[in-house]
Amino acid sequence: MSNATAVHHDAHDAHPTGIMRWLTTTNHKDIGTMYLTFSLIMFLVGGSMILGVRAELFKPGLQLMRPEFFNQLIGVHALVMIFAALMPAATGFANWMLPLQIGAPDMALPRLNNWGFWLLPPAAILLTLPFTLALFGIGDGAVATGWTMYAPLSVQGGIGVDFAIFSVHLLGISSVLGSINVIVTILNMRAPGMTLMKMPMFAWGWLITAFLLIATIPVLAGAVTMLLTDRHFGTHFFDAAGGGDPILFQHLFWFFGHPEVYILLLPVWGFMPQILQTFSRKPMYGYKAQVYSLWAIGALSVVVWAHHFFTVGMPVPALLYFMYSTMSISLPLAVLFYCWIATIWKGSLSFETPMLFAVGWIILFGIGGLTGLVLADVAADAQYHHSYFVVAHFHYTLFAGGIMGIMAGVYYWLPKMTGHMYNEKLGKIHFWLTAISFNMTFIPQFFLGLAGMPRRIPDYALQFAEFNMISSIAAFALGLSQLLFVYNIIMCVRGGKKATDKVWEGAQGLEWTLPSPPPYHSFTEQPTIK
Amino acid sequence: MSSQTHNHSHHYYVPNPVAYPVILSLGLLTLASGFIFKINNYPAGRWMMIAGALIILSMVFSWMGKVISESETGMFKSWEDKSFRVGMIVFISSEVAFFAAFFGALFFMRVISVPELAHFDPNYTMYKDFVASWPSIGPGGNVIRFGGALETYKPAANFTPMAAWGLPAVNTLLLLSSGVTVTWAHWGLIKNNRNQLIIGLFLTVALGISFLICQATEYHHAYTEMGLTLGAGAYGSSFFMLTGFHGFHVLLGTIMLIVILIRSIKGHFTADRHFGFEGVAWYWHFVDVVWLGLFVFVYWL
Numbered sequence: 067m068s069n070a071t072a073v074h075h076d077a078h079d080a081h082p083t084g085i086m087r088w089l090t091t092t093n094h095k096d097i098g099t100m101y102l103t104f105s106l107i108m109f110l111v112g113g114s115m116i117l118g119v120r121a122e123l124f125k126p127g128l129q130l131m132r133p134e135f136f137n138q139l140i141g142v143h144a145l146v147m148i149f150a151a152l153m154p155a156a157t158g159f160a161n162w163m164l165p166l167q168i169g170a171p172d173m174a175l176p177r178l179n180n181w182g183f184w185l186l187p188p189a190a191i192l193l194t195l196p197f198t199l200a201l202f203g204i205g206d207g208a209v210a211t212g213w214t215m216y217a218p219l220s221v222q223g224g225i226g227v228d229f230a231i232f233s234v235h236l237l238g239i240s241s242v243l244g245s246i247n248v249i250v251t252i253l254n255m256r257a258p259g260m261t262l263m264k265m266p267m268f269a270w271g272w273l274i275t276a277f278l279l280i281a282t283i284p285v286l287a288g289a290v291t292m293l294l295t296d297r298h299f300g301t302h303f304f305d306a307a308g309g310g311d312p313i314l315f316q317h318l319f320w321f322f323g324h325p326e327v328y329i330l331l332l333p334v335w336g337f338m339p340q341i342l343q344t345f346s347r348k349p350m351y352g353y354k355a356q357v358y359s360l361w362a363i364g365a366l367s368v369v370v371w372a373h374h375f376f377t378v379g380m381p382v383p384a385l386l387y388f389m390y391s392t393m394s395i396s397l398p399l400a401v402l403f404y405c406w407i408a409t410i411w412k413g414s415l416s417f418e419t420p421m422l423f424a425v426g427w428i429i430l431f432g433i434g435g436l437t438g439l440v441l442a443d444v445a446a447d448a449q450y451h452h453s454y455f456v457v458a459h460f461h462y463t464l465f466a467g468g469i470m471g472i473m474a475g476v477y478y479w480l481p482k483m484t485g486h487m488y489n490e491k492l493g494k495i496h497f498w499l500t501a502i503s504f505n506m507t508f509i510p511q512f513f514l515g516l517a518g519m520p521r522r523i524p525d526y527a528l529q530f531a532e533f534n535m536i537s538s539i540a541a542f543a544l545g546l547s548q549l550l551f552v553y554n555i556i557m558c559v560r561g562g563k564k565a566t567d568k569v570w571e572g573a574q575g576l577e578w579t580l581p582s583p584p585p586y587h588s589f590t591e592q593p594t595i596k
Numbered sequence: 597m598s599s600q601t602h603n604h605s606h607h608y609y610v611p612n613p614v615a616y617p618v619i620l621s622l623g624l625l626t627l628a629s630g631f632i633f634k635i636n637n638y639p640a641g642r643w644m645m646i647a648g649a650l651i652i653l654s655m656v657f658s659w660m661g662k663v664i665s666e667s668e669t670g671m672f673k674s675w676e677d678k679s680f681r682v683g684m685i686v687f688i689s690s691e692v693a694f695f696a697a698f699f700g701a702l703f704f705m706r707v708i709s710v711p712e713l714a715h716f717d718p719n720y721t722m723y724k725d726f727v728a729s730w731p732s733i734g735p736g737g738n739v740i741r742f743g744g745a746l747e748t749y750k751p752a753a754n755f756t757p758m759a760a761w762g763l764p765a766v767n768t769l770l771l772l773s774s775g776v777t778v779t780w781a782h783w784g785l786i787k788n789n790r791n792q793l794i795i796g797l798f799l800t801v802a803l804g805i806s807f808l809i810c811q812a813t814e815y816h817h818a819y820t821e822m823g824l825t826l827g828a829g830a831y832g833s834s835f836f837m838l839t840g841f842h843g844f845h846v847l848l849g850t851i852m853l854i855v856i857l858i859r860s861i862k863g864h865f866t867a868d869r870h871f872g873f874e875g876v877a878w879y880w881h882f883v884d885v886v887w888l889g890l891f892v893f894v895y896w897l
Contacts, residue, residue, distance in 0.1 A: 081613055082613055086613070086615075087613070089615060089618045090613035090614055090615050090618070091613055092610060092611050092612065092613055092614065093610075170608075171607065171608045171610060172608065172610045174679040174683070175679060175683055176610050176611055177611055177614055177616070177617060177659075178617075178683075180614070180617045180618070181616075181617030181618075181620060181621065184617050184618040184620075184621040185621050185624070187621075188621050188622070188624060188625035188628075191625065192625065192628060192629065195629075204638070205636070225632065225636045228632045228635065228636065229629075229632055232628040232629075232631070232632060235628070236621075236624060236625075236628070239624075242687070242690045245686065245690075246683045246686045246687055246690075247683075249682065249683075249686050250679045250682045250683045250686070253682055254675070254678050254679050254682055255608070255679075280686055280689050280690045280693065281689075281693050282693065283690070283693075284690050284691070284693035284694035284696075284697065285693055285694070285696065285697040285700075287694060287697070288694055288695075288696075288697025288698055288701075289697060291837075292697075292698075292701060292833075292837065295826065295833070295837065298635045299826055300825070300826050300827035301826050301827070301832070301833035301836075301837065302734055302827070302829050302830060302832075302833050303701055303705070303830075303833050303834075303837075305734075306709070306713060306723075306734070306735070307734055307735060307736055308733065308734035308736075308827075308829040308830055308833065309705055309709060309710045309713065309732045309733065309734030309735070309829045309830030309831075310705055310709060310734070310829075310830055310833065311704065311705065311708070311709035311712075313709075314701060314704050314705065314709065317700075317704065318697055318700065318701065321700075587610070590607060
């Protein structure tokens with residue numbers, strides 16, 4: 067693809083050591099590492115919270131916690147997983163890999179890049195601090211409204227809601243800064259000769275993600291600001307007595323919330339074809355079709371939001387519009403699935419851990435997509451809405467489609483980032499344990515939902531007992547399996563078999579032309595793309 | 597969107613490690629937690645807010661100062677310049693989305709929720725006598741307030757809506773003129789007429805400050821004589837949130853204009869390289885355009 071040469075500028079490698087290196091860094095790899103580490107830590111934090119929930123749901127009745135605390139765990143679990151685990155993981159990959167893949171010396175705005183990361187720990191502190199404050203008699207715990215923070219519940223909620231509002235603000239600033247950086251880097255920092263249509267698919271996925279973030283995150287910021295003023299400063303945006311409407315909050319929230327799903331998934335759709343082509347040892351199928359489909363999905367995602375609250379009471383024409391527009395997303399998504407499968411079709415496949423995750427991802431994310439189609443049907447949704455069917459559906463999209471996709475990326479790029487091979491055998495065991503326990507956790511939840519079990523309730527009728535017991539046991543297996551993942555990463559960072567520059571036999575792209583690990587400043591001289 | 601052919605003759609400027617961002621984030625954390633404590637009746641929050649604000653101000657001042665000195669020592673060439681331009685355009689786009697949320701709320705309440713509240717079946721509504729109109733204070737009645745206690749909601753004694761063709765029209769004139777003066781200053785900069793640059797910027801700052809004074813007068817009038825407050829139903833909520841956030845942006849824009857005025861007086865910016873000036877000018881035009889939307893949809897129609 068190119069005649070890239072990595073130029074070592076030892077003089078430029080000087081940087082502070084110890085904690086100051088990480089606090090003050092402007093280097094895209096350091097910042098990427100911080101994002102990925104933060105994401106892994108918060109993944110474990112969010113996971114522990116939901117294990118508390120699954121423990122409570124192990125059998126009917128209230129065993130372990132007050133319902134209020136149960137609600138707090140559920141809401142904070144979701145916010146942590148979405149904003150502090152999945153999004154930072156994608157941003158971490160963007161930081162590490164975008165400059166390497168497009169032949170740039172660094173991200174375009176390195177100081178803003180550092181700020182974007184360092185807004186995240188304060189946001190995580192704001193989100194979880196109320197748990198601790200409650201122990202000291204300040205307030206009544208964290209936000210207990212679910213991650214959607216619907217009014218009027220959130221207008222009546224305690225101090226935890228205020229902390230969540232400002233946490234969202236900091237996360238929003240961080241996302242906007244990250245998006246500005248990605249857009250500028252992709253548009254202005256590509257190596258000479260790398261036209262947009264020669265870019266790696268990961269760059270396309272992230273470019274569209276960044277545009278979606280710019281269009282929607284500020285709307286969420288506006289919505290929670292109105293929530294804040296409704297709570298404390300007497301406005302009536304979400305209060306019918308003043309002419310406002312609680313449903314207005316749902317519109318504003320999901321105008322952000324639906325594109326957010328694609329914000330979480332588009333980066334994965336970007337690098338997944340690269341993994342598939344690597345382990346199929348043939349070129350990606352349908353590059354242009356994939357790029358156009360990503361754009362189509364990005365554009366459609368901002369006009370379909372109301373399918374998240376079909377049951378709230380909307381005029382029939384609105385229901386029909388949101389149903390058909392939602393279903394139309396399955397057309398470009400089907401094109402993507404076709405291209406992914408066609409990429410591995412008749413390839414010389416080998417199943418190293420990243421490929422196992424990638425193929426498992428196609429199947430499991432496919433289930434997530436198809437169950438979404440069922441939920442998009444207005445009539446059927448009246449039955450499924452707010453049931454465990456929805457919970458199972460979005461975990462197939464966000465855990466299988468998001469987290470397992472990220473894991474594929476971690477195993478794929480870890481040798482490049484650390485210079486060592488991870489333990490392949492442990493990686494494969496991790497995949498199988500994850501895939502099996504994930505399905506064991508969430509397949510029962512489809513049935514629970516179809517049978518009418520509502521989400522977000524700490525107790526349930528006796529008829530749901532067996533499925534919940536299976537789901538809880540499997541959830542603990544799923545959670546514990548992730549310790550293997552953490553162990554494997556730590557061992558890989560600390561040592562292991564030396565990785566070659568190319569790492570994978572079929573690897574394609576600029577990042578594989580650099581040494582493993584790449585020098586601190588990679589492309590000081592830009593490569594030329596023919 | 598065609599192929600990129602430039603051949604960069606120098607290395608892209610990657611700044612050395614800095615501590616501003618992480619301290620700035622700490623300042624934001626302190627300010628936000630202090631504010632949360634204060635509005636939840638923990639008075640210590642006020643001191644946290646002051647500490648946070650001081651940290652933020654000092655960091656912004658140092659960070660911007662550093663960028664200005666880098667700019668003046670010639671660290672930024674056309675490659676970096678393009679990064680700043682694209683970045684500024686994307687940032688302003690995110691601001692557009694932020695205002696869109698509040699305009700969306702205004703349209704939703706005016707077109708959907710207020711009319712709906714008046715058209716319920718009288719047997720099933722507590723707002724039997726409510727007639728939809730705009731401006732609206734809403735139907736009133738009982739409302740559950742913070743803490744869960746049911747208390748009687750007293751609609752503010754009816755208010756007078758803000759008339760478009762008084763102070764708001766003057767404000768429109770002020771902002772539109774300021775758009776002209778900042779462009780005139782830009783022309784001065786391009787043809788190396790430093791006096792025109794400085795006078796143009798000075799006039800723009802003066803117009804911005806006049807706008808803020810008019811708006812403060814208008815707010816004072818609204819609160820003391822017209823009964824128009826944040827609590828005045830759908831109209832009061834959307835009126836103050838939209839004009840308030842816009843006013844805040846005018847304030848920021850004016851401060852930014854003052855900075856580039858001082859820089860111009862010090863002899864910064866050249867005819868062919870002046871992103872600092874243009875970024876502020878773009879921001880000012882954006883604030884101007886938002887105002888036109890406000891004037892039409894909040895004040896006039």
